[in-house]
Amino acid sequence: MIIAYSGIFSPDQNNYPVICIHEKITGKQCFSCGLSHSFSLIVRGRIQEAYEWNIYGMRVFLFFLSQLILRIAFSVYYLKNASARKHLIIIDSIGSGLIFLITFWPFLENIVEAFLNQM
Numbered sequence: 001m002i003i004a005y006s007g008i009f010s011p012d013q014n015n016y017p018v019i020c021i022h023e024k025i026t027g028k029q030c031f032s033c034g035l036s037h038s039f040s041l042i043v044r045g046r047i048q049e050a051y052e053w054n055i056y057g058m059r060v061f062l063f064f065l066s067q068l069i070l071r072i073a074f075s076v077y078y079l080k081n082a083s084a085r086k087h088l089i090i091i092d093s094i095g096s097g098l099i100f101l102i103t104f105w106p107f108l109e110n111i112v113e114a115f116l117n118q119m
Contacts, residue, residue, distance in 0.1 A: 002039065002061075002064045003039075003043065003064065003065065003068070005036075005039075006036070006039035006040045006042070006043045006061075007040070007043050009036065009040060010040065011037045011040040011041050011044070011046075011049075011053075014037075016036045016037075018036065020032075020033050031056075031106070031107055031110040031111075032054070032056075032107065033054065034053035034054035034057065035053075035054050035056075035057055035060060037050075037053040037054070037057075038050040038051070038053040038054040038057025038058070038060075038061070039057060039060075039061050041053065041057075042057065042058060042061050056106055056107070059103050060103060060104075062103075063099060063100070063103040063104075066099060067096065067099075070092070070095075070096065074088060074092050
């Protein structure tokens with residue numbers, strides 16, 4: 001869905017239906033501001049501009065793309081190999097968890113830092 005969303009809404013027209021609540025409330029950009037623009041620019045092959053909107057856009061986009069590919073591959077393997085299903089689920093869970101942590105580590109650090117600064 002995120003890839004379709006990125007293709008449908010234009011970075012040039014700035015017609016994204018999802019707005020940043022944090023920015024609306026505080027007037028300040030959050031750590032994930034610009035991801036929609038970044039994704040739309042990546043889909044259109046405008047990589048340098050995508051980095052200008054959010055430096056983490058490419059890594060998050062690649063996370064979603066890899067999850068799409070992995071979901072398809074694991075689903076096919078799961079349906080064809082009934083005896084390996086339990087192991088496949090374990091491998092998929094651990095692998096996806098690691099990919100998630102690698103991708104979103106900067107965001108998690110930012111959340112912890114913001115929380116600690118509030119104390």
